[in-house]
Amino acid sequence: MRESYKLDENLPRVVLAILRESGFDVMSVVEEKLGGADDDQILEICGQEGRVLITQDLDFSDVNLLQRSKLPGIIILRLKNQSRESVMTVVCRLVPFLINHPPTGKILIVNENRIRIREKDN
Template sequence: MKEKFKLDENLPEAALALFRKNNFDAVNVTEEQLAGATDECILTVCGNENRVLVTQDLDFSDITLLGRTEIPGIIIFRLKSQSREAVIETLEKLIPLLKENSATGKIMIVSENRIRIREV
């Protein structure tokens, strides 16, 4: 089964478009009326929908989240600039990795020059 993704509200619409352009099943919290929802709510929804969360919110970097929740995986963008351009440029580097490797069971910390993967 192909992985599904949910993009947090702190990512630009262009990020969602890039996921979809690359044939990923992706939605964002805004189109599902979850903007402003608590972290716990987002985690629950991602778990219920079996979606990997993609976010810039460092609150989700706790490695124990995967063991304490039903969320399949988390991808966190930790960029010096959170501009639309910086996010899209970094996402364009990440997409080929996601096509070849599963994000399930992992927290991936993505920076401009590196991707750290913590497996649970």
């Protein structure tokens, strides 16, 4: 069973389409009318819903967030070029990785060239 995901408001809508077309259960902060919500509220909602957060916000890069919340995982897109096209390219490359490597209990930091994995301490 694949994880469920929530897209932060700082990602283009096309990411939602790419993930849904790839068979992922994904919702966005924007379509749920949570735009402008603070980080703690987003973390709480993702934890309640069991959704991995996908964001470009580096405030979520602290692995301790996984310990302090019910959040299943975090994916941070840390791109030098944050254009719509660059984000699309990286997300399209990320999809096969997510199918084979569930991000549960991890923070994935994704850039144009690699995916760094930080695991929650047990």
